[in-house]
Amino acid sequence: xxxxxxxxxxxxxxxxxxxxxxxxxxxxxxxxxxxxxxxxxxxxxxxxxxxxxxxxxxxxxxxxxxxxxxxxxxxxxxxxxxxxxxxxxxxxxxxxxxxxxxxxxxxxxxxxxxxxxxxxxxxxxxxxxxxxxxxxxxxxxxxxxxxxxxxxxxxxxxxxxxxxxxxxxxxxxxxxxxxxxxxxxxxxxxxxxxxxxxxxxxxxxxxxxxxxxxxxxxxxxxxxxxxxxxxxxxxxxxxxxxxxxxxxxxxxxxxxxxxxxxxxxxxxxxxxxxxxxxxxxxxxxxxxxxxxxxxxxxxxxxxxxxxxxxxxxxxxxxxxxxxxxxxxxxxxxxxxxxxxxxxxxxxxxxxxxxxxxxxxxxxxxxxxxxxxxxxxxxxxxxxxxxxxxxxxxxxxxxxxxxxxxxxxxxxxxxxxxxxxxxxxxxxxxxxxxxxxxxxxxxxxxxxxxxxxxxxxxxxxxxxxxxxxxxxxxxxxxxxxxxxxxxxxxxxxxxxxxxxxxxxxxxxxxxxxxxxxxxxxxxxxxxxxxxxxxxxxxxxxxxxxxxxxxxxxxxxxxxxxxxxxxxxxxxxxxxxxxxxxxxxxxxxxxxxxxxxxxxxxxxxxxxxxxxxxxxxxxxxxxxxxxxxxxxxxxxxxxxxxxxxxxxxxxxxxxxxxxxxxxxxxxxxxxxxxxxxxxxxxxxxxxxxxxxxxxxxxxxxxxxxxxxxxxxxxxxxxxxxxxxxxxxxxxxxxxxxxxxxxxxxxxx
Numbered sequence: 001x002x003x004x005x006x007x008x009x010x011x012x013x014x015x016x017x018x019x020x021x022x023x024x025x026x027x028x029x030x031x032x033x034x035x036x037x038x039x040x041x042x043x044x045x046x047x048x049x050x051x052x053x054x055x056x057x058x059x060x061x062x063x064x065x066x067x068x069x070x071x072x073x074x075x076x077x078x079x080x081x082x083x084x085x086x087x088x089x090x091x092x093x094x095x096x097x098x099x100x101x102x103x104x105x106x107x108x109x110x111x112x113x114x115x116x117x118x119x120x121x122x123x124x125x126x127x128x129x130x131x132x133x134x135x136x137x138x139x140x141x142x143x144x145x146x147x148x149x150x151x152x153x154x155x156x157x158x159x160x161x162x163x164x165x166x167x168x169x170x171x172x173x174x175x176x177x178x179x180x181x182x183x184x185x186x187x188x189x190x191x192x193x194x195x196x197x198x199x200x201x202x203x204x205x206x207x208x209x210x211x212x213x214x215x216x217x218x219x220x221x222x223x224x225x226x227x228x229x230x231x232x233x234x235x236x237x238x239x240x241x242x243x244x245x246x247x248x249x250x251x252x253x254x255x256x257x258x259x260x261x262x263x264x265x266x267x268x269x270x271x272x273x274x275x276x277x278x279x280x281x282x283x284x285x286x287x288x289x290x291x292x293x294x295x296x297x298x299x300x301x302x303x304x305x306x307x308x309x310x311x312x313x314x315x316x317x318x319x320x321x322x323x324x325x326x327x328x329x330x331x332x333x334x335x336x337x338x339x340x341x342x343x344x345x346x347x348x349x350x351x352x353x354x355x356x357x358x359x360x361x362x363x364x365x366x367x368x369x370x371x372x373x374x375x376x377x378x379x380x381x382x383x384x385x386x387x388x389x390x391x392x393x394x395x396x397x398x399x400x401x402x403x404x405x406x407x408x409x410x411x412x413x414x415x416x417x418x419x420x421x422x423x424x425x426x427x428x429x430x431x432x433x434x435x436x437x438x439x440x441x442x443x444x445x446x447x448x449x450x451x452x453x454x455x456x457x458x459x460x461x462x463x464x465x466x467x468x469x470x471x472x473x474x475x476x477x478x479x480x481x482x483x484x485x486x487x488x489x490x491x492x493x494x495x496x497x498x499x500x501x502x503x504x505x506x507x508x509x510x511x512x513x514x515x516x517x518x519x520x521x522x523x524x525x526x527x528x529x530x531x532x533x534x535x536x537x538x539x540x541x542x543x544x545x546x547x548x549x550x551x552x553x554x555x556x557x558x559x560x561x562x563x564x565x566x567x568x569x570x571x572x573x574x575x576x577x578x579x580x581x582x583x584x585x586x587x588x589x590x591x592x593x594x595x596x597x598x599x600x601x602x603x604x605x606x607x608x609x610x611x612x613x614x615x616x617x618x619x620x621x622x623x624x625x626x627x628x629x630x631x632x633x634x635x636x637x638x639x640x641x642x643x644x645x646x647x648x649x650x651x652x653x654x655x656x657x658x659x660x661x662x663x664x665x666x667x668x669x670x671x672x673x674x675x676x677x678x679x680x681x682x683x684x685x686x687x688x689x690x691x692x693x694x695x696x697x698x699x700x701x702x703x704x705x706x707x708x709x710x711x712x713x714x715x716x717x718x719x720x721x722x723x724x725x726x727x728x729x730x731x732x733x734x735x736x737x738x739x740x741x742x743x744x745x746x
Contacts, residue, residue, distance in 0.1 A: 017719075029708035030554050036701035037552040039694065042577045046689040049541070049578070053587070054686055056534055057673045060527050064666040070659045072523065073494075074516035079509040081501040090494030090513045095479050097509040099499045103474035103488050106197035106222065110185035111215030111465035125183055128163040132156050132210070141210035142203035144422070146226055147173035148190055153203060153418075156210060165214075174198050185216055189471050193486025197471030199226040202429065203422040208460075217459065218466035224433040230426030239415045246411055248404045253390075256397045260381045267374045267381075274371045276331065281364035283335035288357035291343070302340060305333045432458050474499060517652045524647065524662070525631060528613070531595075532628035538588045539624040547576040587688045590672045592627050599664040606661045612646030 063069045068088055075086035082097055115123035116134045126135065133139065141156040152172035154165070162178050166185075169176035175188045189198045199222040202208040211217045251259070287301070312318065312326040339360075343353060384392045435455040439448065456462045473484045476499060483490060490497040495511065503509060550573050558566050578584050598607040608614060612632030616625070616639055630637050633645025650658040679685040682693040 029705060029712060032701055032705045032708060033554070034552040036698060036705065038573065038577070039698050039701065041552075041574050043691070043694050043698065045541075045574065045577045046691070046694070049538070049584075050687055050689060050691075052534055052537070053673070053688055054677070056530055057670065057677070057686075060530055061666055061670050061673070064523075064527060065663055065670055067659050067663055069523070070520055070655070070662065072516040072519040073513055074519060075495060075511060075513045077509055077511055079503075081499065081503060082509050082511070083498045083500070084511045085496045086513045087494045087496070092513050092515065094510050094512045095495075096477075097497070097503075097511055098477040098507070099501065099503045099509070100475040100477065100482075101472065101502060102499060103192045103486060104469060104472045105192040106189035106220075106471035107469040108185075108187040108200070108216065108218060108220075109467045110187070111217075112183045113185075113213070113215050125180065126162060126178075127180060128161065128166075128178060130162050131158075132160050132162065132165060132214075133158060135213050137210045137213050138206045140204070141206035142418075142422075143207050143210060144201050144203050144226075145169060145172035145174060145198065146201075146222075147198035148196075149173075156206075185214060187216070191486065192471060192488075193473045194471050195473075195486055197222045199223045201226050201230070202425055203418070204425055207425070208429070212460040212464075215464070215466050217461065217464050218468035219436070219459075219461055220468045221470050224430075224437065227426045227430040227433055230422055231430040233419065233423050233426070235416065235419045235423055238419050239412065242415050242419075243408075243412050246415075247408045248411075250401050250404055251397060253393055253397055256393060256400065257385065260385055260396075264378060264381050264385070267378050271371060271374050271378070274367055274374070278364060278367045278371065279328070280331055280335045281360055281367055283332045284339055285357060285360035285364055287332075287336050288339045288343075288353065288360055291339075291353075302333065302336050305329055305336060309333060429459075436461070515652075515655065517648060520651050521648050525634065527666075528629045528631065531591075532625075535588065535591065535627045536625050538584060539627060541578040542581060542584050542588065543624055544576045544579040546579065547572045583689050587673075587676050588627075590676060591669060594669040594672045595629070595665070597665070597668055599661055599668070601657050601660045601664075606657070608665070610646075611650050611658065611661070612640075612643065 071088040073086035073088060073090045073092070075084040075090065077084045077097075081099055113126050113135065115125055116130060118124035132141075137156055139156055139158045143154045143156075145152050145154060150173055154168045154172060156165070160168075166176045166178055169187060173190065175186075175190060177186050178184070179186060187198070187200065189196050199220065200211070200216060201223055202211055208217075291301070309326065309329050312322060312329070315322065318326065339356075342356060348356075384396050387393060432455040435451050436459060439452040441449075444452065453462070473486055474488050475482065475484050476490065476497070477483075478490075478492060478497075483492065488499045490499070495513070497511070550569065552573065553561070553566060553569060561569070595608065598605045600606075608629065613629050615621070615627060616630055618626060620639065621628070630640040631645075631647055632640045632643035633648065635641050673688075676688045677686045679687075682690040684691050
């Protein structure tokens with residue numbers, strides 16, 4: 001828009017005049033905007049209603065087309081020792097249940113661990129931070145944990161703490177914790193049942209000692225079974241199996257080149273950082289040593305650096321040298337601040353500060369050594385990669401593969417040593433377990449009793465306070481047949497049974513399955529509640545009061561009204577958007593007609609009225625609820641609660657007729673809605689209104705509004721130019737008149 005001269009010479013309000021001149025065009029645009037807004041509101045109203053119609057169509061209406069939707073069963077148990085539920089596949093009748101045993105998880109409550117030396121000649125309790133070595137457990141102690149389908153060896157190291165040991169057990173597949181208050185370890189399987197149990201066995205003599213000192217030595221069938229398996233282990237086969245899993249693969253020239261290039265890239269990036277770290281460490285060491293004997297408050301080096309940095313930053317066109325200087329000074333400032341943060345302690349002596357400076361020198365040396373090592377490796381790598389003859393690469397590959405040979409040989413040797421040791425230990429422990437398990441106090445000889453006591457002592461079972469619960473399966477008898485499960489839950493022939501406690505002696509639990517008449521009744525009731533809500537809303541929208549004379553408001557019109565007045569005005573329009581809408585009437589009529597149809601079952605015609613379901617009387621029903629259905633005997637419906645309940649009677653006494661009729665009825669309604677929701681050139685799939693047509697109309701409004709906006713702007717520009725020219729001419733005329741008047745006055 002050009003610059004206008006608003007009445008400077010003429011005294012006219014040209015802006016108001018221009019607005020008046022284009023007002024007829026603005027009115028046309030405003031009318032288009034109002035029509036577009038009204039259409040947009042109508043689209044929103046249809047989207048909301050269509051969502052509800054589709055929800056009814058795809059939800060309860062769809063499921064009730066099939067007989068399975070009415071095959072609702074209920075099951076009851078005669079005892080709290082078992083709970084039961086039934087699916088549609090369950091057979092009606094009473095079945096007998098006995099609970100022989102419950103499923104359990106493997107659980108180990110460790111014994112109380114011994115106190116450890118406190119370093120002052122006394123004893124103290126074990127903490128999570130306590131090292132296992134402080135508990136008398138040797139480095140190299142090995143404990144094998146089998147859980148969740150895998151076997152893991154936990155090897156004790158010199159610095160392993162109680163918390164780290166617990167973490168290692170968790171990684172091995174069990175739940176584990178150490179209770180500092182009770183000074184016990186707690187270990188359990190993650191799954192219930194015999195198959196989910198865990199074992200914890202020693203792989204060497206030190207491992208046995210470790211289990212005892214950790215309070216984890218307790219009798220377990222799972223442990224005994226695992227020792228027996230390991231005692232019979234084929235060491236050669238086991239070594240071969242594990243060797244194949246763990247051995248390193250040989251490399252070829254392509255693999256070597258790729259690995260060398262990766263190493264070069266990694267070292268190059270690392271060296272860049274090291275160079276920065278070295279520079280920082282140098283600044284720290286130099287500054288610390290120079291000011292070791294000076295109070296930080298007495299020197300201003302940090303402030304001087306900051307001043308120099310600020311001066312460089314103020315220059316918007318730094319040279320490369322100045323940019324490097326800025327980077328160096330910022331690095332130095334960070335180093336100086338780091339030193340000052342430590343030197344600010346007034347209690348530090350000069351010797352203390354010099355000692356701190358020495359640590360920076362040590363740090364600097366470490367960085368420099370690492371950089372030198374990296375650069376040496378880089379030189380070697382690049383020498384191999386840049387050798388055009390390929391000789392050096394071949395030599396490198398041969399050397400690396402020779403290392404792999406040595407590594408694999410060592411691996412095989414270590415595996416053989418480990419499994420041989422594990423087998424020997426298992427044979428010893430298995431023999432002890434056999435002696436322990438086979439002992440019969442009633443028939444034992446003196447030698448057998450002595451051997452038993454020796455085995456018990458060797459296993460640590462004579463003084464242990466640990467207890468162990470083995471993982472076990474649950475077992476039930478249903479109608480005399482035995483079933484087992486790793487949990488206490490069963491799914492058998494349509495029944496879901498949860499057992500809570502064992503039955504005793506000849507105790508029997510009766511599980512009764514029957515048709516759930518109340519459940520089916522509630523389902524039908526919910527179906528009609530959903531339909532009634534939908535059809536009542538559709539009738540309310542169709543019969544809405546007229547909003548003749550009401551149109552969407554422009555911004556100026558809204559400004560002249562209060563927010564509450566605007567809200568009421570727009571609500572009046574929105575409530576009537578679908579009034580007497582033929583599409584709405586067509587959908588509602590199709591649904592109503594489908595519900596009023598009769599269907600044949602075994603040669604006899606039935607309608608909803610046959611089951612005590614009908615619409616309310618014309619003079620009884622409230623406005624827009626005359627198409628809603630009421631169920632005779634429904635205690636929640638004040639219109640029909642006093643009538644005889646034909647529906648529940650039909651469900652209980654003639655379920656076949658009831659089911660046949662309702663599947664036909666709901667399929668008929670479903671098919672009618674499907675026809676209304678098919679895709680056409682005017683509407684999308686699963687949409688009952690012409691959404692495509694309405695969107696096209698909306699886009700046309702948008703285009704027309706844009707056209708009128710351009711037209712209005714064009715006319716406004718035209719009139720402003722004309723008034724500007726007039727103002728300019730008047731200004732010239734006024735100037736000339738002033739000049740003439742001046743001549744005459746002189």
